[in-house]
Amino acid sequence: MTMIGEENKNEKKNFDTELFCDAVPKEVPRINGIIQKFYDWAQANSLWILAFGTGCGSIEMRPLYTARYDISRFGMAPRPTPRQSNLFIISGYASVKTLKRIVRSYEQMQNPKFVMGLGSCTVNGGMYWDSYNTINRLDHYIPVDTYVAGCMPRPEALIAGFEDLKKRIKEGRAEGANEYAKNFEWYKANQKKVIKDWDMPDYNW
Amino acid sequence: MENFWTTLLYAFISMFIIFNYGMVLGGVVYKIIARVHGRFGPPVWQPYINLVKVMGVRTAISHGIMFWLGPVFRFTGGIGLFLFMPVLFGVPWMQNFSFSGDLLLVIYFIFFGQLGMALGAAESGHPYSPMGIMRGLSQVTASEVPFALAVIALAAQHGTLSITEIVAAQQGGIANWNIVTNPVATLAGMMAFLGMMMHAPFNLHIAPQEIPIGPPTEYQSNFLSYMQANRAFFASAKLILFMNLFFGGATNIPVLVGKTFSLYMITVFIGVVNPRFTLENSIRWFIRIPTVTGIIAVLIYTF
Numbered sequence: 026m027t028m029i030g031e032e033n034k035n036e037k038k039n040f041d042t043e044l045f046c047d048a049v050p051k052e053v054p055r056i057n058g059i060i061q062k063f064y065d066w067a068q069a070n071s072l073w074i075l076a077f078g079t080g081c082g083s084i085e086m087r088p089l090y091t092a093r094y095d096i097s098r099f100g101m102a103p104r105p106t107p108r109q110s111n112l113f114i115i116s117g118y119a120s121v122k123t124l125k126r127i128v129r130s131y132e133q134m135q136n137p138k139f140v141m142g143l144g145s146c147t148v149n150g151g152m153y154w155d156s157y158n159t160i161n162r163l164d165h166y167i168p169v170d171t172y173v174a175g176c177m178p179r180p181e182a183l184i185a186g187f188e189d190l191k192k193r194i195k196e197g198r199a200e201g202a203n204e205y206a207k208n209f210e211w212y213k214a215n216q217k218k219v220i221k222d223w224d225m226p227d228y229n230w
Numbered sequence: 231m232e233n234f235w236t237t238l239l240y241a242f243i244s245m246f247i248i249f250n251y252g253m254v255l256g257g258v259v260y261k262i263i264a265r266v267h268g269r270f271g272p273p274v275w276q277p278y279i280n281l282v283k284v285m286g287v288r289t290a291i292s293h294g295i296m297f298w299l300g301p302v303f304r305f306t307g308g309i310g311l312f313l314f315m316p317v318l319f320g321v322p323w324m325q326n327f328s329f330s331g332d333l334l335l336v337i338y339f340i341f342f343g344q345l346g347m348a349l350g351a352a353e354s355g356h357p358y359s360p361m362g363i364m365r366g367l368s369q370v371t372a373s374e375v376p377f378a379l380a381v382i383a384l385a386a387q388h389g390t391l392s393i394t395e396i397v398a399a400q401q402g403g404i405a406n407w408n409i410v411t412n413p414v415a416t417l418a419g420m421m422a423f424l425g426m427m428m429h430a431p432f433n434l435h436i437a438p439q440e441i442p443i444g445p446p447t448e449y450q451s452n453f454l455s456y457m458q459a460n461r462a463f464f465a466s467a468k469l470i471l472f473m474n475l476f477f478g479g480a481t482n483i484p485v486l487v488g489k490t491f492s493l494y495m496i497t498v499f500i501g502v503v504n505p506r507f508t509l510e511n512s513i514r515w516f517i518r519i520p521t522v523t524g525i526i527a528v529l530i531y532t533f
Contacts, residue, residue, distance in 0.1 A: 053288040053289060063282065063286075064282065064283075064285075064286030067279050067280075067282035067283040067286055068283055068286060070279050070283075071276070071279045071280045071282075071283040076438075091267075091269070092267060092268035092269050095264070095269040095270055095271075097260075097264060097269060097270075097271055097272045098269075098270045098271070098272065099272075100272050100273070100276050100279055100280075102272075103438070104438070104443075105438045105439075105442030105443050105447075106442050106443055106447050106448075108291075108447070108448055108449065108450040109284075109443070109446075109449070109450055109454060111283075111287075135287045135288070135289050135290065135291075135450050135451055136287060136288035136289040137286070137287060137288060202288075
């Protein structure tokens with residue numbers, strides 16, 4: 026396991042920088058063999074969703090938690106803090122203002138982390154493709170593992186998307202966090218291109 | 231203690247059993263809560279998958295030494311509570327490290343983990359953590375008052391502070407259990423028990439819908455795995471404590487499982503049908519009826 030923030034622990038800091046670390050993310054390689062497969066299986070069967078509704082699509086996520094669709098059957102649960110969640114659902118259009126929060130939340134999640142784009146807006150902008158303040162392609166800003174297209178996709182479509190994501194995780198193809206670390210410069214340049222009032226560290230943890 | 235190493239080996243065996251019991255119990259409770267909501271709920275082995283999942287997280291963030299020690303203290307509190315309690319009466323390999331006077335130490339260990347967690351979570355610097363801690367500590371302190379009074383009443387009744395002797399005095403049928411011989415103290419203890427088991431209406435400090443998840447807001451990866459493992463130990467240890475104090479203890483594992491499961495179901499059922507108390511409400515509730523009941527229980531044995 027890699028500890029983030031250990032490398033610049035000895036530097037003298039003021040109070041503000043004590044509470045965050047802007048060290049650039051590093052790739053953490055997969056362990057080869059059966060242990061990694063076991064961890065992948067556990068990751069796939071215990072997806073904790075970050076409870077952050079970014080757009081209108083989040084309205085489709087509420088029925089998932091209640092009696093009719095009940096995703097807890099698959100070991101999934103909403104989690105209120107990005108530290109503990111490993112699945113980030115970008116639910117619908119992402120305005121530039123929200124993108125800033127998306128980036129911050131995404132970066133606070135710990136290494137095996139998965140992103141699902143919900144709705145056509147995350148694929149190509151959907152009905153907001155020529156809007157002045159929404160982004161068109163989500164995967165220019167953060168790595169996306171699965172898309173669920175539709176406007177709005179029904180909860181059944183989301184469940185199908187979860188199945189697809191689980192398959193990817195078990196096959197070891199859902200390495201978004203490492204991809205983000207590998208192409209960090211590219212993602213950061215894209216983010217800074219659209220977020221004009223950039224007033225946060227380059228990497229929040 | 232005839233042989234230290236044998237005792238240690240027995241302690242590890244009983245820890246293994248109780249850890250797995252606690253994990254499965256957690257899964258069963260998730261299932262029951264889901265069924266009350268009209269859902270299917272996660273499989274009963276879901277706590278194991280969650281534990282492996284958090285252990286398999288590849289990165290972790292530390293905020294300092296106390297942040298590291300917080301979950302360790304919490305874990306120590308859970309294990310300590312369990313290890314100083316006799317689990318099965320008259321069964322040598324389930325006595326752990328119980329000794330005369332262990333009741334006081336056990337009460338201390340209930341609080342120990344919370345305090346360690348408070349120090350650790352405060353160092354994370356997240357504003358929600360101190361708020362969760364404040365709520366959690368206030369509530370636990372409030373529920374400790376009737377519990378302490380009930381324990382004093384029991385100590386006065388049996389003239390001992392040893393859990394083993396209290397259990398021994400209750401052997402020989404339901405008529406000897408403390409729920410029959412000392413119903414007032416049992417009532418106070420069971421009302422305190424509701425506040426300790428972290429289910430509604432007394433789970434404001436850890437409820438995800440309130441201040442996000444309370445003290446562990448900043449905890450992730452392996453830190454979280456400590457807390458999840460501790461939850462299994464702590465819940466079953468508290469159940470065993472209450473079974474020992476008020477419901478005659480257990481002499482074999484089926485009785486242990488039956489009694490602790492029924493005890494847990496009291497809090498779970500009360501929890502699923504009741505809304506959540508705010509902090510002010512729950513503290514007021516604890517210092518009224520349960521505390522007065524506890525004082526009456528003590529007074530009965532004073533005069």
